[in-house]
Amino acid sequence: xxxxxxxxxxxxxxxxxxxxxxxxxxxxxxxxxxxxxxxxxxxxxxxxxxxxxxxxxxxxxxxxxxxxxxxxxxxxxxxxxxxxxxxxxxxxxxxxxxxxxxxxxxxxxxxxxxxxxxxxxxxxxxxxxxxxxxxxxxxxxxxxxxxxxxxxxxxxxxxxxxxxxxxxxxxxxxxxxxxxxxxxxxxxxxxxxxxxxxxxxxxxxxxxxxxxxxxxxxxxxxxxxxxxxxxxxxxxxxxxxxxxxxxxxx
Numbered sequence: 001x002x003x004x005x006x007x008x009x010x011x012x013x014x015x016x017x018x019x020x021x022x023x024x025x026x027x028x029x030x031x032x033x034x035x036x037x038x039x040x041x042x043x044x045x046x047x048x049x050x051x052x053x054x055x056x057x058x059x060x061x062x063x064x065x066x067x068x069x070x071x072x073x074x075x076x077x078x079x080x081x082x083x084x085x086x087x088x089x090x091x092x093x094x095x096x097x098x099x100x101x102x103x104x105x106x107x108x109x110x111x112x113x114x115x116x117x118x119x120x121x122x123x124x125x126x127x128x129x130x131x132x133x134x135x136x137x138x139x140x141x142x143x144x145x146x147x148x149x150x151x152x153x154x155x156x157x158x159x160x161x162x163x164x165x166x167x168x169x170x171x172x173x174x175x176x177x178x179x180x181x182x183x184x185x186x187x188x189x190x191x192x193x194x195x196x197x198x199x200x201x202x203x204x205x206x207x208x209x210x211x212x213x214x215x216x217x218x219x220x221x222x223x224x225x226x227x228x229x230x231x232x233x234x235x236x237x238x239x240x241x242x243x244x245x246x247x248x249x250x
Contacts, residue, residue, distance in 0.1 A: 005039040005040060005041035005042075005237070006036075006037065006039050006040045006041060006234050006235070006236055006237075007040075007041060007042045007043075007044070007112055007234060007235045008036060008040060008042070008043045008044070008232055008233070008234045009043075009044045009046060009119070009201050009223065009232060009233040009234070009235075010032075010043070010044075010045055010046065010049075010223065010231075010232045010233075011045070011046035011047060011048065011049075011086075011121065011202070011203025011204070011223040011225070012046075012047070012048045012049075012086070012203045012204065012206060012223065012224070012225035012226060013025065013029050013048070013049045013050075013225070013226040014048055014049075014050070014051040014088065014225060014226065014227070015029065015049060015050045015051060015064055015067065016050060016051045016052060016061075016063070016064075017051035019227055020227050020228060025226055025227070026064065026066060026067060027066060028226070028230050028245065029067055029070075029226065029230070030066035030067050030069070030070045031245070032230055032232070032245040033067065033070035033071060033073075033074060034070050034073065035245065036074065036079070038077075040074070040077075040079050041079065041080065042079065042080040042081075042082065042112075043074060043079060043080070043081050043082070044082045044083075044084075044104075044110075044119055044201075045081070045082065045083040045084065046084050046086075046119060046120065046121055046122075046201065046202060046203045046223065047083075047084040047085055047086025047087070047088075047089065047106075047120070047121030047122075047123075047203055047204065048086030048087065048088045048089055048121065048203065048204065048225075049083065049086070049089060050064070050088065050089040051088050051089075052088055052089070052157070052160040053088070053089035053090075053091060053092055054091040054148070054156055054157065054160055055091065055092060055093055055094075055095050056149060056153065059153050060095050061157065068099070071099070071101070072099060072100070075099070075100040075101070080102065081100070081101045081102070082101065082102045082103070082104050083096060083101050083102075083103055083104070084103070084104055084105070084106055084108070084119070084120055084121050085103070085105075085121070086121040086123065086203070086204065087121065087123045087124075087136065087139070087204070090139050090140065091139075091145065091148075104119065104120075106119065106120020106121055106122070106125065107119070107120045107125065107187075107191065108120060109195070109197070112235055112237075113235070113237040113238070115198040115199065115235070116195075116196055116197050116198050116199075117197070117198065117199045117200075117201060117235075118188070118191065118192075118195075118197045118199070118200045118201075119200075119201055119202070120202055121202065121203055121204050122184050122202030122203055122204035122205065122222070123136065123204045124136045125183065125184055125187040125202075126182075126183030126184050126185070126186045126187030126188075127183050127186060128183045174206060174207060174208075175205050175206045175207045176207060177205055177207040177208075177210050177222060179212070182205075184202060184204075184205070184220075184222070185212070185214075185220065188200045188214055188218070188220045189214050189215060189216070192214050192216035192217075192218040193215075193216055197216075197218045198218060198219070199218065199219050199221065199235075199240055200214075200218060200219065200220040200221065201221045201223065201233060201240075202220075202221070202222055202223070203222065203223045203225070204222075205222050206224070206225045206227075207222060207224065208224060209221070209222065209223065209224045209231060209242060210222035211242070219240070221233060221240070221242075229244050230244055230245035230246070231243070231244050232244070232245065
């Protein structure tokens with residue numbers, strides 16, 4: 001999909017979540033998007049960019065003008081912008097595509113400069129508990145999505161935002177990634193035995209940045225959330241690098 005230049009990866013910004021300073025976080029993310037260098041060819045947003053997103057046929061959540069403007073500016077420059085649905089912004093249907101973004105479904109295999117990347121948000125991959133798999137199935141169920149759409153937006157958005165506020169980020173709990181015992185690690189290990197993959201990149205876990213080598217030789221990266229910092233990864237056509245965007249947030 002992307003052949004030259006720089007490719008960026010980011011996850012779990014959770015725009016709109018009332019944790020830390022949501023206004024500063026939105027400005028920080030918009031400034032990051034605006035700062036991407038001219039040689040940028042692609043941006044992959046790996047899910048949960050929004051803490052809650054639900055769009056009707058004629059109604060989308062208000063706000064986020066800085067971020068949407070920055071994304072539009074990137075696409076106007078010719079940067080390819082891809083996004084995955086996370087477990088918080090799962091209800092995206094067509095609006096982002098109308099803006100020019102391209103939606104991918106995990107696990108997506110993407111070739112960049114001869115290297116194969118397996119990308120996604122990371123939720124629901126591997127042997128996850130049955131309860132979580134059931135809940136994920138509920139959120140993806142088309143009939144239940146249709147029934148939810150019958151609610152007035154005033155009610156729907158308040159229910160959705162109330163649910164989002166009950167997650168562990170609201171309780172300031174950082175997840176400790178369990179390495180080889182983690183379902184996502186087991187997924188990547190097995191997947192890399194059956195497919196040629198150089199890099200796995202996911203988000204979702206809200207742990208410290210993970211950089212692990214799988215038995216197959218592939219690298220597994222887990223990106224951290226944006227609650228306090230601004231972590232990202234980029235690929236320069238040869239190697240992957242991690243970074244954290246810095247700005248004055250004035």
